Each structure stands twice: as structure tokens, then as C-alpha cells.
Amino acid sequence: MFLPGDHPGFDLARQAAEVLADRFGVTRHDIGVVLGSGWAHTIDALGEINGEMSFDDIPGLAGDSVAGHVQKVTSVRLPNGHNVLVFGSRTHYYANRDAQAVAHVVRTIAATGAATVVLTNGCGGLDAQVAPGTPVLISDHINLTGTTPLVGPEFVDMTDAYASRLRVVAKEVDPSLTEGVYVQFSGPQYETPAEVQMAAKLGGDLVGMSTALDTIAARHVGLEVLGVSLVTNAGAGVTEAPLSHEDVIAAGESAAPRVSRLLADIIRAI
Numbered sequence: 001m002f003l004p005g006d007h008p009g010f011d012l013a014r015q016a017a018e019v020l021a022d023r024f025g026v027t028r029h030d031i032g033v034v035l036g037s038g039w040a041h042t043i044d045a046l047g048e049i050n051g052e053m054s055f056d057d058i059p060g061l062a063g064d065s066v067a068g069h070v071q072k073v074t075s076v077r078l079p080n081g082h083n084v085l086v087f088g089s090r091t092h093y094y095a096n097r098d099a100q101a102v103a104h105v106v107r108t109i110a111a112t113g114a115a116t117v118v119l120t121n122g123c124g125g126l127d128a129q130v131a132p133g134t135p136v137l138i139s140d141h142i143n144l145t146g147t148t149p150l151v152g153p154e155f156v157d158m159t160d161a162y163a164s165r166l167r168v169v170a171k172e173v174d175p176s177l178t179e180g181v182y183v184q185f186s187g188p189q190y191e192t193p194a195e196v197q198m199a200a201k202l203g204g205d206l207v208g209m210s211t212a213l214d215t216i217a218a219r220h221v222g223l224e225v226l227g228v229s230l231v232t233n234a235g236a237g238v239t240e241a242p243l244s245h246e247d248v249i250a251a252g253e254s255a256a257p258r259v260s261r262l263l264a265d266i267i268r269a270i
């Protein structure tokens, strides 16, 4: 139905979408949202909740167990009637080195009927002037993971992978938003200062561990992508500060009310 074609993982995504449609009584979702570190409160500001489900009850969604990651899917009805499927977290490549497992969330979103996916993340910033707690629109990415969720001769066009149309919509909602190139490392260790320097020399602005692989999977199934990063820390060596996961979560928490409200406004405007 909504996810035509044959590829490893598509059958499992269609099964997951069927379970979600049955449980929420929503035959078609219009927009999918994946919440990364720091974005969890977006749901509160979106609209009326149709229902929620634990990852444990959804085919293929084992999830991972990182502090700050929420293991549930929520269906929300916006004031404009759009149904939005919100994943409280994603499966990360670092969890089990499985790019197929990573792609399952966006494939499931496509299988629910959505045309658009909003991918959010927490990331490191390469510009010391960008304060922790600043949201940045992703304009493009560099995939340094050495992997891809695609198998076989799938020659997907990655031009305008982060739809310029959706970035315009986001900037209409908040003209102060800036854009940046997201560089994905495979993690889970943070970068060395030398790796952060390399990412900057390659043309990167942000370093993270998730969104490039998600976007490849999303473009493969024809989803229009909006990527929004929350800079929760300066990349290693950009400032004197050492990196700690606890500090990263704290920065996300303190920015949460403001960035969640912003994201909700953007999603309502899509």
C-alpha cells in the first residue's frame, strides 16, 4: 500500500505500520517525526493525542537504552487535521552496527502513508559562537559512517536531500534559524579534537551520530526530509570543555521548552 516495492526491511516496516494504524485507529499518517536528544517535549505542544505505544509492541523496534531516549511512539492530531506519528527516539547505528535496524523507523513512517519526515537530533557544534541550546536547520550532510541502509543497485539522488522547500517553511516560522552541514560519525565515542577539525575542514558545521543514515533511508522511500539539529555541546576541542553525556542531556533539557515549541510550530506549518 503506502510503501511500494521490495527491499530488505520493507515487509517488516509494512507490518509495523499496520500495527500502528490498528492501534491508533488512524489509517494514514501525514507526517513522521523522530525526536533526538533534547527534543522529547515537542509532543506536548503539538495537538490532540490519538494514542501512544511502547516500542516493545511494534514489530522491528527493539529500540536502544540510552539515557534521555524515549521508547514510545505517539500519534497526534494537529489543529489542521494532519495526523503526525512521533517516535520518541531512534535506533542508532552504534547500538548494534545494523543500518537496516536504523532505517526501520523511517521506513515505518513511509509505510503509514506519510510524505514528510522531520528528523531531529542532538549534536556537537563546530562553531564556538553557536551556544549550546541553539537549533540549526540541516542543509546537507556528509556521511562518514562508511555504511548505508541501502542494499543493491539503489542509486538514490541525494541532491536537495534536506528539502529546501521545508527549510523555507521553517524559516518563515523563525527567521533567526540558521543552516548547517551535518557530519555523521558512527560513534558511540565522541570525536577527537582532530576529527572535529577534519569535519570542519570538510565543510561541516555539526557533528552527530544519527541523521545521515536516517535521511538516506528516507530519500530511498521518497520521503521529503526536514532535518533539525539541537547543538547541545561544542564539538571536542572547539572549547576547553570536556564532553559528558550528562552535560549534553542537561543542555538539551534547558533548551527543551523553547525548541520544542518552535518545532511544534514548524510541524503545524508544513
Ligand code: 8IG
Residues within 6 Å of the ligand: 037, 122, 123, 124, 125, 185, 187, 190, 191, 207, 208, 209, 232, 233, 234, 235, 236, 243, 248
Ligand atoms: I548530543 O559532540 C551529541 N551528539 N558525534 N559528537 C557526536 N555526536 C554528538 C555530539 C558530539 N553531541
